Amino acid sequence: MHINCQHILQITEAQLRYEHDVTLREASPQALHEALSKAVMMSISEAWGESKRNRMHRRKACYFSAEYLIGRLVYSNLYNLGILDELKQTFLAAGADLSCLEEIEDAALGNGGLGRLAACFLDSAASCNLPLSGYGLRYRFGLFKQRFDENGNQKEAADDWSKYGDPWSYRRYNHTVKIQFPDHTVLAVPYDVPIIGYGTKNIGTLRLWQCEAEEELDFDAFNAQDYQRALAAKNEAEDITRVLYPNDSTWEGKRLRVKQQYVLSSASLQDILRVYKVNHGTDMSRFADFVAIQLNDTHPAMSIPELIRLLMAEGMTFEQGFDIAQRTFSYTNHTIMTEALEKWNMDLLRSVVPEICDIITRIDNKLKSEHPGLYILKDNTAHMAYMSVYVASYVNGVAEIHSQILKDDLFHQWYQVFPERFQNKTNGITPRRWLGLCNPELTRMIKYRVGGDFLTHLEKLELLKSQIDDDMVRQFNAIKHSKKVALAAVIERCEGISINPDFIFDVQVKRLHEYKRQLMNALSVVDIYFRIKDGQLPDFHPTVFIFGAKSAPGYDRAKTIIRYINRIARMINNDASVRDKLKVVFVQNYNCSYAEHIIPAADISEQISPAGTEASGTGNMKLMLNGAVTLGTMDGANVEIVREAGLENNYIFGASVPELASIRDTYWARNIYDADPFLRRAINTLVDGTVPTDDQQRELFSSLLDGASWHRPDHYFILKDYQSYLETKLRANRDYAGRLAFGRKCLMNVASAGKFSSDRTIRQYASEIWHVEPQQP
Ligand code: 26W
Numbered sequence: 001m002h003i004n005c006q007h008i009l010q011i012t013e014a015q016l017r018y019e020h021d022v023t024l025r026e027a028s029p030q031a032l033h034e035a036l037s038k039a040v041m042m043s044i045s046e047a048w049g050e051s052k053r054n055r056m057h058r059r060k061a062c063y064f065s066a067e068y069l070i071g072r073l074v075y076s077n078l079y080n081l082g083i084l085d086e087l088k089q090t091f092l093a094a095g096a097d098l099s100c101l102e103e104i105e106d107a108a109l110g111n112g113g114l115g116r117l118a119a120c121f122l123d124s125a126a127s128c129n130l131p132l133s134g135y136g137l138r139y140r141f142g143l144f145k146q147r148f149d150e151n152g153n154q155k156e157a158a159d160d161w162s163k164y165g166d167p168w169s170y171r172r173y174n175h176t177v178k179i180q181f182p183d184h185t186v187l188a189v190p191y192d193v194p195i196i197g198y199g200t201k202n203i204g205t206l207r208l209w210q211c212e213a214e215e216e217l218d219f220d221a222f223n224a225q226d227y228q229r230a231l232a233a234k235n236e237a238e239d240i241t242r243v244l245y246p247n248d249s250t251w252e253g254k255r256l257r258v259k260q261q262y263v264l265s266s267a268s269l270q271d272i273l274r275v276y277k278v279n280h281g282t283d284m285s286r287f288a289d290f291v292a293i294q295l296n297d298t299h300p301a302m303s304i305p306e307l308i309r310l311l312m313a314e315g316m317t318f319e320q321g322f323d324i325a326q327r328t329f330s331y332t333n334h335t336i337m338t339e340a341l342e343k344w345n346m347d348l349l350r351s352v353v354p355e356i357c358d359i360i361t362r363i364d365n366k367l368k369s370e371h372p373g374l375y376i377l378k379d380n381t382a383h384m385a386y387m388s389v390y391v392a393s394y395v396n397g398v399a400e401i402h403s404q405i406l407k408d409d410l411f412h413q414w415y416q417v418f419p420e421r422f423q424n425k426t427n428g429i430t431p432r433r434w435l436g437l438c439n440p441e442l443t444r445m446i447k448y449r450v451g452g453d454f455l456t457h458l459e460k461l462e463l464l465k466s467q468i469d470d471d472m473v474r475q476f477n478a479i480k481h482s483k484k485v486a487l488a489a490v491i492e493r494c495e496g497i498s499i500n501p502d503f504i505f506d507v508q509v510k511r512l513h514e515y516k517r518q519l520m521n522a523l524s525v526v527d528i529y530f531r532i533k534d535g536q537l538p539d540f541h542p543t544v545f546i547f548g549a550k551s552a553p554g555y556d557r558a559k560t561i562i563r564y565i566n567r568i569a570r571m572i573n574n575d576a577s578v579r580d581k582l583k584v585v586f587v588q589n590y591n592c593s594y595a596e597h598i599i600p601a602a603d604i605s606e607q608i609s610p611a612g613t614e615a616s617g618t619g620n621m622k623l624m625l626n627g628a629v630t631l632g633t634m635d636g637a638n639v640e641i642v643r644e645a646g647l648e649n650n651y652i653f654g655a656s657v658p659e660l661a662s663i664r665d666t667y668w669a670r671n672i673y674d675a676d677p678f679l680r681r682a683i684n685t686l687v688d689g690t691v692p693t694d695d696q697q698r699e700l701f702s703s704l705l706d707g708a709s710w711h712r713p714d715h716y717f718i719l720k721d722y723q724s725y726l727e728t729k730l731r732a733n734r735d736y737a738g739r740l741a742f743g744r745k746c747l748m749n750v751a752s753a754g755k756f757s758s759d760r761t762i763r764q765y766a767s768e769i770w771h772v773e774p775q776q777p
Contacts (some may be wrong), residue, residue: 001201003043003083005090011039013094024091029100030164036091036098037074037167040081041194048194048203051777056279059289060131061770062272064303065118065296066264067244068136068206069110069143070193071433071592073168074101079437080127080198105161106591107168108142109208111248112511113618114334116592117398117758118296120618121765123430124758126197126204127456129774130766135268135300137260138169138191138208139244146550146589151692152566156246156553169193169208177270178214179263182354186237187212188267198432199456201777209267213237247552248511249340258302258344258352265303269310284314288327292770295331295392298342298384304329304391305359318362322391330769331388331395332425334615336402336410337515342384349382363387371417389414389421394769396423399616399637401657425765426640427616428758431455434622438596441479442626445472446750458757465751473743480603480627480746487601490594497573497585504543504736506631507623508606509590509598512549512558515613519700520718521545521606522565524726525584527682529572532581541736544583548590548598557703560696562586567691595619600626603746604651604732607632608725610717612657614638621756627746631732633721637756645752649745653728654721669714670705672722679722 009024015035016027027035078084088098110116118134125132144156169191176189188209195204213234221229240259245252272291273284280290295301307328308321316324335341350357364376367390376387389395389411397403403424407415415422436443436455446454449467454460464472484501492498508521525545531537547565551558569584587594605623607614607630614636624630624641632638633654642650655663673680686701687693707713714720736742754760766772 001044001047001081003040003081005083005087008036008039008043008083008087009090009094011042012036015039025095027096029103032096032098033074033101033104034165034167037077040077041167041170044081044194044196044203047201047777048205050201051203052205054775054777055131058131058775059292059772060133061292061294061766061772062268063118063121063132063134063294063296064264064268064300065115065134065136066261066299067110067115067296068118068122068134068208069108069112069115069592070119070206071106071108072101072104073107073193074104076123076433076437077168077194077196080123080196080432082199084437102593105159106142106593107161107166108159108591109136109139109244111143111244111246113616114297117427117618120428120430120433120758121762122195122204122206123198123432124428124762125766126195126202127200127430127432128759128763128766129197129200129202129776130762131772131775132204132762132766134195134204134206135264135271136206136208137241137264138210139241140210140238141243143244143550143591144246144553148562148566148586148588152563152570154551154553154559154562158243166191175271175274177267179211179266181259181352184233184236185214186240186263187214188263190267190271199453207268207271209241209263211237211240211263246550247554249335249337249513249515250552250555251340251342252554253343253345253348255348255352258349261299261302262306262353262356264300265306268300269303269307273310284311284316284324285320287311288324291328292772293329294765294769295329295388297332297334298388301331301342301384301388302353302356304387305356305363308359308363309355318359322363322366326391327393329388329392331392333385333395333397333402333406333410336405336615337613344382344384346377346380346382357382360387363391374413374417385411386414389418392421394423395421396425396769397615398425398427399640400424400426401612401634401639402615402636405612405657423768425761425769426755427618427621427637428756428761429618429621429625430758431458431625433596434599435625439479439483439600439626441482442476442600442750445475445479456759458759459754461751461754463751464747468744468747468751470740473740473747476627476747476750477739477743480601480743483600487597490597491585491587495585495587497583499544499583499585500542502542503583504541504603504733505546505601506543506604506606507546507548507598507602507628508608509546509548509595510617510619512551512555512562514557514561515609515716517608517610517716517718518547518549518565519561520608520722520725521547522561522568523679523682523718523722524729525572525582526568526685527678527726528730529575529578529582530681531678532578533575537730539734539737540581540730541733542581543733544585546598546602547584547586548594549586550590556696557700560700564686564691564697564700568685571691595622599623599628602626602628603736604628605630605632607635607638608654608721609633609635610721611635611655611660613716621753624749625753625756627750629732629742629745629749631729640755641749641752644755645749649748649752651728651732653724655717660717660720663720665712667712667714667717667720669719672719673705676723678726679719
């Protein structure tokens, strides 16, 4: 698509004049953002409409997801349009520096991996000209903003991401639909976000639903001066999409969440049915020939009974509706942690969506008559994952090892009955945002060697392998250093901590969860700290350990771990005797935009979950693509990362899935504690006053050594894996001194990252699950 930068500048200036009453030079970042974004929206509108018309009569796929972690859109959209650099020049010449847009807030309409994956998939589908539309919810407040108080506690604040406007969406009130609940009806109003493909005219659509009341104001109540009641319906409706639930991997059976899920399901299906009728007429029997729907985990699983309900309202029988639903839906599982699996109490469900309950009951009856032994309903509880497996055409995990565990373990009985349904789709990431945009320096180096189109043909990275020589390694090392200098400036500005770019940057960034073992990382840092002070690690290469993580606000253990790491950081950073060796930084409010600074600067990527717990991981892929080596376990996508890049170029440690399975019931962490004085000294800092202690740290300590009523000691095998972890970490540290040999390992990782493009993943979904074809715009 050709977009004229001078033209964008002119429209931006006009917008600024009549919407904000300022000149380009006077404009605030927010005003500039709004005006510039609107100018771009105008200039893509024709291509967007054309893309929609192109799709009308063809088979298409819809992605249903409660989360889209799209982050900041302005740079990535300009990047995908191919005008970012030129536009920066054009604006600079006119007196505006677009780097001020770094101040624009992220749209954090997701928690972590699952939400970011959905965003990467949309980028890839648009770039690959695949007919995919996203459906989701437009939360007024996204994932909370995080800061740390003076004691290192996580404090949450509301994320009012659209308070200065949301120029990257159009409100489409004419496509509003009604959602019925027993006691009231609400409106779902769609907001459409363009998904701009890279290097193509094709523009996809993300449609986000916002709940509003049918009647904003009850005038009778207002006249009676009862203002509460006058606004009650408005508030009750808007409450539904008021806030994103900040839970990641722990499930809570909340009423409002049922409502959110039902709105997502019903509004999206009503919309799809409306469009189907426009394009294909009123014969609904061919619905599944034209529409495939992917359920991003079970959060949108109520779509299954809802589609059957809507088809029955059109005159079909239950059996006919079921058949169409079965041919329409597929289901992706993203976690095997049992505490994350959605199980709704039927009384709660019935009080919010009674008709959905009736249909779930009929689905369950059908299942039990066909396959005694399998169930969806048990003990008055609906198991949403089981319903999804039963009705879906295909069920997939998100990395090979994860898909295998689904078959062997979580869905074993189902696999025996429906073996042909089970697939794997190893996750991926969009190389545009996670290399092209965040690391233009490395992108330029690679382009020069493998060709300009590698960001859409990431397998071409392989061509680097035969070219890696000392010159190239030096060039890579220089780029890495420059990205470390840049990150150091960001950290200085945001955290007030200065770090030395000559240190190793060891990075663990991801949601805080016990299974991700940030605590194990922290314990190793404490251990290393004491050993340095004891003079035992004379050759230790100076290292800064960088953490970034949000904890679910109600997850007390995770919050305790954050505070503990902050206490460790304070102790170490204030100890002048290790100043030239060690630094610990826990960045505040880790999000997409922070990731875009941290990831290109990392030397070592920590991916340290116990084998069999992390479904895939996608941060591991982003770090690999930017030339970090992985310090990790044989878990999730790490398995495939080391298969591609070589064991010798990464740092793999810890017990395997079968090893952990075989010790699960007999493992006694305290034996390891008693036998290892170094580990003991590190663990003791939770309780011995080395850093401030408290009841929660004591509880954490005893959860490791004694367990609790609901779990065995050291549930996530920190002590079990510790020794091999520390050894491997120290080996990586020693290897780093050989700057050329280490840089070669980094480059081998870059060159092996081709598989992890989400272009590859989305093409596999398109051909093996959705059966949709790319279409030239
Ligand atoms: C209902 C509470 C809840 C919320 C979110 C339960 C579970 C989730 C998600 C499934 C958590 C999540 O983001 N899972 C991550 O999905 C990524 C994309 O597939 C994987 O790479 C990560 O390994 C997985 O943890």
